[in-house]
Amino acid sequence: MTRPVVLTVDQRGSRRGADAVPALLERLSALRPAPLRPFERTAGDEVQGVLDDAGAVVAAVTALADDGRWSVGVGVGAVRTPLPASTRAGAGVAFEAARRAVEAAKRVREGVAVRGGPDDAEPAPAVVDAETALLLLVDLRRRRSAAGREVVRLVEEGLPAGRAAERLGITPQAVSQRLAAARWSSEQRLVPLAVRLVAAAAG
Numbered sequence: 001m002t003r004p005v006v007l008t009v010d011q012r013g014s015r016r017g018a019d020a021v022p023a024l025l026e027r028l029s030a031l032r033p034a035p036l037r038p039f040e041r042t043a044g045d046e047v048q049g050v051l052d053d054a055g056a057v058v059a060a061v062t063a064l065a066d067d068g069r070w071s072v073g074v075g076v077g078a079v080r081t082p083l084p085a086s087t088r089a090g091a092g093v094a095f096e097a098a099r100r101a102v103e104a105a106k107r108v109r110e111g112v113a114v115r116g117g118p119d120d121a122e123p124a125p126a127v128v129d130a131e132t133a134l135l136l137l138v139d140l141r142r143r144r145s146a147a148g149r150e151v152v153r154l155v156e157e158g159l160p161a162g163r164a165a166e167r168l169g170i171t172p173q174a175v176s177q178r179l180a181a182a183r184w185s186s187e188q189r190l191v192p193l194a195v196r197l198v199a200a201a202a203g
Contacts, residue, residue: 006098011045054199073102076116130201133194148182
């Protein structure tokens with residue numbers, strides 16, 4: 001990925017709930033690799049960051065979209081260089097595209113959209129491909145039961161199936177069954193695809 005990606009994130013239904021931005025910024029500060037420019041509150045309940053690693057983009061999108069509380073806009077395209085130290089001061093096509101993307105994300109159930117290029121341009125195939133992969137990934141994760149999410153979380157933390165079974169008080173066979181129902185193996189194939197497509201869209 002030769003060009004950075006801009007993520008704009010807005011809290012859904014923020015007028016009806018507490019301010020969740022401070023906790024969000026703390027979560028995003030743990031992204032690895034670290035963002036090229038840190039996530040900052042830009043206005044109201046909106047935050048923005050600049051990333052230069054496609055894997056971190058996919059990880060951020062899936063983590064944010066999981067609970068349905070956030071709309072996530074992914075902007076690809078050129079940015080004005082040199083990048084300022086503050087994300088809020090950044091400019092360029094990717095920043096403008098991320099703004100359009102977060103507005104588009106508010107209109108879809110998955111809460112994710114990818115945009116790039118001028119406002120009135122037909123989306124490039126690479127942008128459409130990246131958005132499709134992210135939508136599929138978010139949809140897969142959201143369809144999991146609470147039990148499925150729990151066992152996947154333990155496996156993602158690095159616990160072997162036997163240890164996860166002990167932690168949950170179930171058999172290793174039950175862990176395997178829950179992972180299958182959660183479509184864990186499908187996610188393992190879809191994540192690298194999403195990473196490659198985001199990198200291709202970014203250029």
